[in-house]
Amino acid sequence: MYFAALLARTEDGWEASDTELDDVETLSDLADLAREASPDEDTVLVLIEQEDAWFGVVRIDGEEDPRIYVSDAAAAARSSYGEILLTDELLGKEPGDDDATDLESLDLDGTEDGEDEDEDDGAEDGGSAEAVPHGPVGDTEILDDLGVTVKELKALSTDALTEIAESLGASEVLETVR
Structure with a gap:
């Protein structure tokens, strides 16, 4: 309410x-x-x-x-x-910080699709929790x-x-x- x-x-x-x-x-x-x-x-x-x-x-x-x-x-x-x-x-975030976080959570390290998927989800959740105090x-x-x-x-x-x-x-x- x-x-x-x-x-x-x-x-x-x-x-x-x-x-x-x-x-x-x-x-x-x-x-x-x-x-x-x-x-x-x-x-x-x-x-x-x-x-x-x-x-x-x-x-x-x-x-x-x-x-x-x-x-x-x-x-x-x-x-x-x-x-x-x-x-x-x-x-206290710079405009565009969300874009940087999104890029970090993408699988850009050359691994095959589907590898380390669980780790990406954890990083994404941790990133959003840290963003809002x-x-x-x-x-x-x-x-x-x-x-x-x-x-x-x-x-x-x-x-x-x-x-x-x-x-x-x-x-x-x-x-x-x-």
Whole structure:
């Protein structure tokens, strides 16, 4: 079960709206959706949570690139919504690293077809497991200027979005869309 909401900072405080991510396929789509929530180019936070498994925060400040924090990259990688957030840049991979991994798993050493097939499968599985770390990834200072320190962000767990909203003074507006 997922929950996703937009928190847009306005002159009057925070405004919340729940959001459907069914039509969102990329981080760019998500950023565009967030920018639509704030015509004045104020700060918008996209909060995504999957039942006690992981949460993510995407921060959009006007036309700047999105800033992202994901509490558990390995758990998020198993989620279609998490995959949107886990960009190559966030995971510290260079564009095209996937191609190099794929080439390594191919049988290019001159052996006959079918030889060492089991070893290739193991290398492929190990490569993908190493690509996505367990634990948090991203901008740990994403909410620092809004009152949630790095230490507090990393300590959040089961009810993270509610705790973030409380720190921002937006818990009531978030609960209206929950």
